[in-house]
Amino acid sequence: MxxxxxxxxxxxxxxxxxxxxxxxxxxxxxxxxxxxxxxxxxxxxxxxxxxxxxxxxxxxxxxxxxxxxxxxxxxxxxxxxxxxxxxxxGNSPAATSSIHPSAQIHPTAVIGTDAEIGPFVVVEAGCVIGARATLLAGATIGKNCRLGDDVTLHPHAVLYDTTVIGNRVTIHANCVLGADGFGYRTQGGRHVKVPQLGYVEIADDVEIGACTTIDRGTFGPTRVGQGTKIDNLVMIAHNCQIGRHNLLVSQVGIAGSTTTGDYVVMAGQVGIADHLHVGDRAILGAKAGVHKDVPPDSRMLGAPATPDREQMRIMMSLEKLPELRRDLRKIKQMLGLPTKAEGKGETKE
Structure with a gap:
């Protein structure tokens, strides 16, 4: 053309x-x-x-x-x-309603119009799948899940029981939504599992990258808000409440019961401790280690995370440490104080 x-x-x-x-x-x-x-x-x-x-x-x-x-x-x-x-x-050809013969669809599952269900897909009892769903090879949907219209599950995506997915959601290959949260109590010298009885709820227009995991809540839902975009290899723990239109980039890890506001950005390998809140429009730079609440409109860097301007000053100071160390040694020599030879442990008089 x-x-x-x-x-x-x-x-x-x-x-x-x-x-x-x-x-x-x-x-x-x-x-x-x-x-x-x-x-x-x-x-x-x-x-x-x-x-x-x-x-x-x-x-x-x-x-x-x-x-x-x-x-x-x-x-x-x-x-x-x-x-x-x-x-x-050329646009991709319009999908026609089709179910591959190898797909396993429970008789109680409700499949919307114009769905495309690929080979070896599993849809378990009580599920409701919206119109124009695309479920690609090997996707697995547990019992009593609800999927909205125009949802796409890429190969081998897994939805555990009772997962709720909104409209126009894309879930890429090997995602796992609704696995048990990491909850244990130590009793009698052993780690005893706390039952995870909640679920995962994904709002409209969310995209979730390959190999991302989102754990079910302990009793209620772990939620991801409307329009949020999640990159590959992101981990969201149980009971988290992720706001609207967040951007969570590769290898972000968010510990349990953390909440975020709207339009939050977390760059690659940001780590968030549990039970914290990240305010609206906050931007967390790559590898930021967050150990306390983040106010709205903050820009944080480093581990532990600090305001970006403060962190830049720290980084500039670190670059000058070798020079400062040499200057300090010279001053001690001028004062007749004992010094340690650079790179060695012995003391020089």
Whole structure:
């Protein structure tokens, strides 16, 4: 399939600058674009790469100057590029209602219209699956689960009993939702398991990355709020209440009974201790170790986590420690005080 620049501009409601009749056969990012391709320039950092690119056209912000090739000026080049890629490569064929012969569907389960259920999927007793669900190979849904409309479970995703999933939720491969929380009491010198009798509830428009785990509550639900996006390899423990539109990035670990506000961001490998609250719009940098409540709009770094400006000062001070150590040794020598040789344990007089 090919389109002219003008036709593409109409697709994304953009403004054509230059030759609108130039023909485009594919859409590629700047690093891969060739003649005949359209690319995109998300911000001014990539202007130099665009000027040296062999691409025939680009989606750009309104202020970007012309350099002899046709442009489509839009407010959001990235999302406009996504629309053009989908159009050029063709949308996926519409799913038809189908259940693979190897799928195991309990007779009491209710399956919505236009569902696509792949090989070796298991749907246990009492489940209700909404319309247009896509359950891919090996997905397992326990007893009495409820899934909304337009839910996608990728291969080998596992929902334990009574898990509740909202509309338009995507759960990627090998996720486990609703496993027992890690709850034990020590009695008579042994660790005795506390029964985990709750469930997991996922609100609308949530996406959960591959190999993420979310434990069921002890008695009530562990919840994930509307629009939250969770990356791969994230762990959310029992009784947590995750707010709306959070972004939880790779290898975040959140201990039990922690709550978060709305629009919280946690970068990779953030660790949150139990029974804490992270306020609205807080941003926690990579590897932050959080041991106390985080106020709204905070920006925290480090372990233990501290406000970002304070942590930057600490990091700058750490860089100067070798120099400070040498200066201190010289001062002690000038004062005739005993010192230790650098890198050795002996004392010098």
């Amino acid at each position: 090919s389109l002219t620049v003008r036709q593409m501009a109409a697709l994304v409601a953009g403004e054509v600058v230059g030759n609108g009749d130039a023909e485009i056969v594919d859409a590629r990012p700047l690093t891969d674009a060739k003649p005949g391709h359209i690319t995109f320039v998300e911000d001014d950092r990539y202007l130099d790469a665009w000027h040296h690119s062999p691409a025939s056209a680009a989606l750009v912000l309104p202020h970007v100057p012309v350099n002899g090739r046709p442009l489509i000026k839009v407010l959001d080049p990235l999302m406009a590029f996504v629309s053009i890629v989908k159009h050029l490569r």
